Amino acid sequence: MTALAAPRAPGALARLWAEADAVQRAALVLALILLALALLAPLVAPFDPNAQSLLARMRPPAGFERARPGHWLGTDELGRDILSRCLFALRLTLGLALAGAVIGLVLGGTLGLIAGLLGGRVEAAVMGAVDAQIAVPFTLIALFVLVLFGNTLPVLVIVLGLYGWEQYARIVRAETRKLMAMPFIEAARAAGAGPVRIARVHLMPNLVSPLVVQFTLSLSGIVLLESTLSFLGLGVQPPTATLGAMVGVGRDYMPNAPWIVIAPAVTILLVTFAVQILGDWLRDRADPRLRPR
Amino acid sequence: MLSRSLTVLARMTVTFLVIVTLVFFATRMTGNPVDFVVGEGLTSEDRALLIRYFELDGSWWAQYRAFLRGFIDGNFGLSFIERRPVAEIVAARIWPSLQLLLSAMALTLVVALPLGILAAIRRDHWTGSAAMAVAFLGYAVPNFVLAVFLILVFAYWLNWLPVVGNATALHFILPTVTLAAGLIAALTRFTRNAMLDVLGQDYMRTARAKGLPERRVILHHGLRNAGITILSVIGLQVAGLAAAGSVVVESIFAWPGIGDLLVRSAIRRDYPVLQFGVIAVAAAVIVINAAVDLAYAWADPRLRRGTLA
Numbered sequence: 001m002t003a004l005a006a007p008r009a010p011g012a013l014a015r016l017w018a019e020a021d022a023v024q025r026a027a028l029v030l031a032l033i034l035l036a037l038a039l040l041a042p043l044v045a046p047f048d049p050n051a052q053s054l055l056a057r058m059r060p061p062a063g064f065e066r067a068r069p070g071h072w073l074g075t076d077e078l079g080r081d082i083l084s085r086c087l088f089a090l091r092l093t094l095g096l097a098l099a100g101a102v103i104g105l106v107l108g109g110t111l112g113l114i115a116g117l118l119g120g121r122v123e124a125a126v127m128g129a130v131d132a133q134i135a136v137p138f139t140l141i142a143l144f145v146l147v148l149f150g151n152t153l154p155v156l157v158i159v160l161g162l163y164g165w166e167q168y169a170r171i172v173r174a175e176t177r178k179l180m181a182m183p184f185i186e187a188a189r190a191a192g193a194g195p196v197r198i199a200r201v202h203l204m205p206n207l208v209s210p211l212v213v214q215f216t217l218s219l220s221g222i223v224l225l226e227s228t229l230s231f232l233g234l235g236v237q238p239p240t241a242t243l244g245a246m247v248g249v250g251r252d253y254m255p256n257a258p259w260i261v262i263a264p265a266v267t268i269l270l271v272t273f274a275v276q277i278l279g280d281w282l283r284d285r286a287d288p289r290l291r292p293r
Numbered sequence: 294m295l296s297r298s299l300t301v302l303a304r305m306t307v308t309f310l311v312i313v314t315l316v317f318f319a320t321r322m323t324g325n326p327v328d329f330v331v332g333e334g335l336t337s338e339d340r341a342l343l344i345r346y347f348e349l350d351g352s353w354w355a356q357y358r359a360f361l362r363g364f365i366d367g368n369f370g371l372s373f374i375e376r377r378p379v380a381e382i383v384a385a386r387i388w389p390s391l392q393l394l395l396s397a398m399a400l401t402l403v404v405a406l407p408l409g410i411l412a413a414i415r416r417d418h419w420t421g422s423a424a425m426a427v428a429f430l431g432y433a434v435p436n437f438v439l440a441v442f443l444i445l446v447f448a449y450w451l452n453w454l455p456v457v458g459n460a461t462a463l464h465f466i467l468p469t470v471t472l473a474a475g476l477i478a479a480l481t482r483f484t485r486n487a488m489l490d491v492l493g494q495d496y497m498r499t500a501r502a503k504g505l506p507e508r509r510v511i512l513h514h515g516l517r518n519a520g521i522t523i524l525s526v527i528g529l530q531v532a533g534l535a536a537a538g539s540v541v542v543e544s545i546f547a548w549p550g551i552g553d554l555l556v557r558s559a560i561r562r563d564y565p566v567l568q569f570g571v572i573a574v575a576a577a578v579i580v581i582n583a584a585v586d587l588a589y590a591w592a593d594p595r596l597r598r599g600t601l602a
Contacts (some may be wrong), residue, residue, distance in 0.1 A: 131304070132311040135582060136575040137537035143559045144571050148319055224435050228541055231437045232556050247441060254441075255449050262445075265438045276433040 020281070027277035034271060038091040045084035046070060050239045053079035058257040074259045076250065082263045085241040090267060092236065093243050096160055097222040101215055103161025104222075108168025109211065113203065115169065116176025117195050126169060133166040142225065146234050156226075156235060163225055164218035171210050179206055213286050216279035220272055227268055243268045297590050305583045312575050316568060317360050369569045372558075379569040383551060390550030393543070394535055396465055397472040401531075405477045406516075406523075409484020413492060414511060424481065431478025436538055440471045440545045457547045468546045472538050476531055483526040487519035494518070521592050528585020532578050 020028065037044060053075070059066055061074040061082075068075065073082040115126035142159050149155045179185060179202070188202055229235035230244030238245065243264045250261030363369060369379045408424045415421035447454045447467065455464050491497065492515060500514045501507075536552075543552035551570060558566035 128307065128311060132308045132315075134533070135308050135579045136312060136571075137533045137540075137578065139537040139540050140555070140571045140574055143540070143555060144316075144567060145319070147559045147562060147564065147567055220433075227435060228437060232541070232544060233560055234556075244437075247437065251441060251444075254445055258445055258449075261441055265441055268435060268438055269433070272433045272435065276429070280429070 024277060024281050027274045027281075030270060031274040031278060034090065034274060035094065037087055038094045041087040041091040045081075045087045046072070047081035047084040049080065049085045049088040049241050051080060055079065058253065058260070060257070061259050061263075073263045074257075076246075076260045077253055077257070082246075082260065085246060086243070086263055086267050089241040089243045089246060089264065090271070092240065093223060093226055093271065096157065096226050096236075097219055099157055100160030100163060100222045100226075101219045103157070104164045104218060105168055105211065105215055107161065108165035109172050109207070111165070112169035112172025113176055113199055113207075116173040116180065117199060117203075123173070126173070130166040130169050138163055138225065139228065142229060143234065146229070151234055151237065153236065156229070159229075160222050160226055163222050164214070167214055167218065168211065171214055172207055175207055175210060176203055179203055209286060213279070213282045216275065216282055220275040220279055223268075223271055223275065243271075298587060301583050301586050305579050308579055309576060313361070313364070313572065314357075316572060317357055320568070369565065372563055372566050379565045382566055383554065383570055383573055386549060386551045386554050389548060390539060390543070390552065393465070393468055393472065393548060393550060394539060396469045397476060397535065397538075398531075400469055400473040401476040401480055404473070405480035406484055408477070409481045410488055410511065410516065412481065412485040413488030416489070425485070428478045428481035428485075431474045431476075431481075434474070436471050436475055437541050437545060439474055440467070440542065443467050443471060444545075458549070464546075468542050468548055471545070472535065472542045475538050476534055479530055479534055480523070480527065483530070484519070484523055487522040487526075488515060490522070491515050491519045521589060524592060525585060525589045528582050528589070532581040532585075536574050536578055 017025065017028070047070075056068050056071070056075050057079040058077055059068045059071055059075045059079075062069075062072045064074075071081050071083070073086065076082055076085070111126050111129075115123040141162070145159050146155060185198060185202055188198055193201070226235060227242070227244030227247070230242040231248040233245070233248060235244060236242045238249075246264035247261055247268070250257075250264065253260050371377065372379055372382055375382060405428075408427060412421045412424035412428070415424075444456050444467065448456045454466055455461070456467060458464055496518075497510060497514055500510045505514075539550060540552035540555055542548070543550045544556040547553065551574060555567060555570045555574075557563070558570065
């Protein structure tokens with residue numbers, strides 16, 4: 001457990017880098033590049049992502065016949081620059097995913113902590129809710145909530161935030177129960193520490209590493225969920241560019257202009273690959289069965 | 294065994310009630326349920342009748358009881374668009390969904406079990422890594438992206454396969470592969486982890502020590518023990534994954550199943566169909582989970598005889 005620390009200090013990042021293999025290093029670099037592109041999208045994007053140009057519709061990427069200079073990845077069915085749209089969509093997708101993952105972490109982590117600390121009826125209620133959540137595929141809940149409350153951005157953020165709360169709650173509760181039985185907690189309690197102090201000083205530091213792993217894994221789940229909902233037409237509404245919606249709309253132009261759908265699809269792949277590889281890596285580090293023999 | 298069945302049944306009922314209760318509160322939070330469940334074009338007498346039937350002028354508790362009564366009477370409302378009972382609309386979609394699900398499950402089992410075993414026993418060899426790489430691809434590629442690429446290559450460029458509907462056996466290929474990809478990824482990982490747990494056990498060493506051929510050791514002693522874990526995973530995780538996956542896959546390939554119905558009714562705001570569809574799929578997943586839970590108890594002799602609590 002001690003080997004896995006949150007990569008917050010530069011020293012920890014350097015240690016991670018030292019023990020990574022080639023694929024994991026590539027994923028780390030890719031993740032940093034994608035993050036930088038997302039942050040700098042307004043500066044790097046060559047065009048306004050929503051600016052239409054009806055005379056330059058469905059132009060192929062640079063290097064193909066009929067390509068238009070400046071539009072490196074071509075233009076879509078309304079003559080919008082695909083590269084610029086991809087960059088802004090990446091920014092929105094990553095922003096939504098981070099917001100959603102943080103909400104899920106805080107919500108699920110708090111519930112799990114309360115359940116583990118208090119036990120009894122509170123614990124039974126929380127775990128009952130966790131069981132119910134596991135029984136229903138989250139995509140269905142998302143569809144239902146978005147239709148009921150309208151698919152506006154705040155509702156979407158809440159839906160994405162609900163994703164994965166039950167995993168955090170389960171992990172935190174199990175860890176809390178395990179830690180509560182340990183002598184150092186008993187010592188703290190004997191010394192007169194209240195539940196809040198025990199949670200803050202003694203439990204939280206021990207919960208960091210399993211939570212970092214779960215955070216990375218649920219991040220990639222949220223990226224998938226958001227792009228799936230947008231793809232189905234239930235996520236962020238047009239004309240705002242999101243990767244899923246670009247694939248969904250581009251689908252109709254596949255026979256004549258496959259680049260409209262390929263560019264955002266490949267961007268989604270880059271994001272999910274990078275996040276998933278990092279998540280697997282962190283999880284494997286925490287799994288004693290998979291340590292080198 | 295009997296007490297276990299009762300426990301499973303009780304948990305199933307509680308989970309179902311929790312879900313139905315959440316749906317009830319979600320709908321009551323967003324306005325007059327009569328307008329949601331019946332829509333426009335209602336005479337004031339009919340409206341009064343419905344309000345009486347669902348006791349909407351009564352207390353929350355009375356409304357909740359009336360909502361539950363709807364389930365017993367089979368009264369789930371009419372579709373806004375088709376003006377038919379929603380139960381009828383959903384029922385017509387079950388068989389195509391089941392067909393797609395079964396063919397995807399079959400493909401998943403055929404591919405994922407060997408891959409998972411391979412990944413476990415050849416853990417330090419390149420074949421094991423290759424098996425895990427395949428599983429990784431299934432995890433990291435979203436099913437709608439995979440569908441788009443498959444459609445581009447096999448339908449538009451090569452012109453080999455159809456993409457819309459379920460008319461012929463050829464129509465099954467692309468949706469089945471798309472749906473199975475995610476399931477294969479999940480099951481391969483679970484199979485590998487279950488096998489890894491088993492491979493380190495003492496009885497495996499004993500089996501080898503008494504001179505059994507490796508094949509028999511792996512399949513008879515390894516897989517049979519790992520199989521119990523794998524079975525529970527198929528029920529708990531794969532059922533949920535398949536339900537979520539078929540929503541996307543069916544809507545991409547215009548497959549006339551429940552997933553396609555849910556997305557259509559969500560986009561058209563056909564609220565009664567969506568409500569009933571979500572509850573129906575949730576109920577199906579709960580029943581599958583419970584069935585697997587029981588099968589799990591039956592498959593493990595220690596649980597069957599009640600020697601392991």
